[in-house]
Amino acid sequence: MRVLFASTRGSGHFHPLVPFIDACTARGDDVLVVAPPGLEPLLATRKQPYRIGGEPPHEELARVMTDVLALSPDAGVAAMTSEVFGRLGITAMLPALDEACRDWRPDLVVHEAYEFASVVAAERHGIPHARVAVAAARFTRSTDPLLTPVLEPYGTGIAQRLLTAPYLTRLPASLDPSPYAVTHRYHEALRPGVLPDRWGGAQEPLVHLTLGTEAGALPTAAGLYRAIVEAVSALPVRVLLTTGHLIDPTDLGPLPPRVHVEQWVPQVDILRSASLVVCHGGSGTVYGALAAGVPLVCVPLFADQPVNARLVAGAGAGTAVTPTGGPVDEPAVLGPDDVGGIRAAAELVLKEPSYRARAECLADEMRATATAAELLDTLEP
CATH class of the missing domain: 3.40.50.2000 (Glycogen Phosphorylase B;)
Structure with missing residues (x-):
């Protein structure tokens, strides 16, 4: 074919x-x-x-x-x-x-x-x-x-x-019901690698911070990253921040000792070890976290992110913190109240086991769908 x-x-x-x-x-x-x-x-x-x-x-x-x-x-x-x-x-x-x-x-x-x-x-x-x-x-x-x-x-x-x-989607039916008559769901059969130790053998929960691939183009990008680091690094956790290739990590300035920053690390490798993802609510990040059974704190900025954040919160697989710190014409800014809200949300999701349990249930549902290879057979003309 x-x-x-x-x-x-x-x-x-x-x-x-x-x-x-x-x-x-x-x-x-x-x-x-x-x-x-x-x-x-x-x-x-x-x-x-x-x-x-x-x-x-x-x-x-x-x-x-x-x-x-x-x-x-x-x-x-x-x-x-x-x-x-x-x-x-x-x-x-x-x-x-x-x-x-x-x-x-x-x-x-x-x-x-x-x-x-x-x-x-x-x-x-x-x-x-x-x-x-x-x-x-x-x-x-x-x-x-x-x-x-x-x-x-x-x-x-x-x-x-x-x-x-035909409409092909990776999101599970219980999270994302489809209005399209011909809907096929699939999952990615991924093989995670081992995440290298970047924290000297420390064993605190690992939190992955990411704003995806597009936020780096925003003029407020460096400030956004510094704000979410400030929010999470005060907790007893290890932090891995990935910025994407549009941001030089040195632009973020000095970071707390338990925070490690890189432009890119395979998401599947991080999620194998992560206890929590704090992100913008982008579809790729949300899908990856849920497929790995990892709960989220979503801080939506634009596009489809507010919808994804509501879906995650409604499913009990995480929480949503809507930014309020910027003026109307600069929504992608996080203020002091947002930093406190993100910290409280991260602390809650890490402490309350129901968030992880619900994320793992969604992961089980996703793994029960067809692989992309199996789905191809149904699409052949």
Whole structure:
């Protein structure tokens, strides 16, 4: 089988595709990945063939993003979906994806949920397509009404056919019920490595602090990291902070002795030893923690993070602390009250065993789903 995979530039959008890409490769399928230029450094480290599409004009994208950041959270999500992922993303990526569908002739197109040009190309060439969730279904469903004006100019009924195509998600049904008629759930079969000892043999609980891959681009990033370190390091714990490649750890200044910081460590290795994750509530981090049975304290900043934080708290697998420290036009700032709230939440989740127990129940539910390789068999045309 020939399978074309399509993604937008964010690693958080690409990584949910990886289990399927690897499963196709392992069973001998022909694989082609098509993505924007921003994803090329990551694709170059992998063994699958890829093609690089276009990108929106820099000045226009910068103008749209400036407008997005000035909007309320809900209006910002709507603008990102319709303008950035929609109008600009389709225009930039459609030539490369149309060419791949016409010349390479895949049997199936698999795309992350906010990459839409591949859907247009697949529809033009009569190729079945499936979308892979990069967020909770509740969040994705909230943006679905925006798709009709984005997709209908390319063909009547495309938006509706997208919504009725197979929807593939890693989140468990009890946490994230799906409104989509054809929903398949899967899990990643990961093999964690051993986390090196960075604390001189200390045995206190390990807390992983992370704000994912995108927060490092915020002008307030260094302050955010320092605030969550301040919140957690006062507790009797070991701390591993990962900042992502957009932040130099030296920018954070001196750190408490039990805090170790690195740009990147395999998440699965950390979670094997972690007692708690304190994070922004990004979908990849939430999925990884729950799949490992590790409870969370979520401090949502933007996009789908508030929805994820509410899901985690509602499931009893952690708590949510909504930031209140910044002015309206700078929501990604943590003030003194937020630091105290994060510390109290972390202390509570570490002490109360029900949070860990509930996270482990969700992990059991997730492990009972199909692997990506098993799910592929149900998607074959």
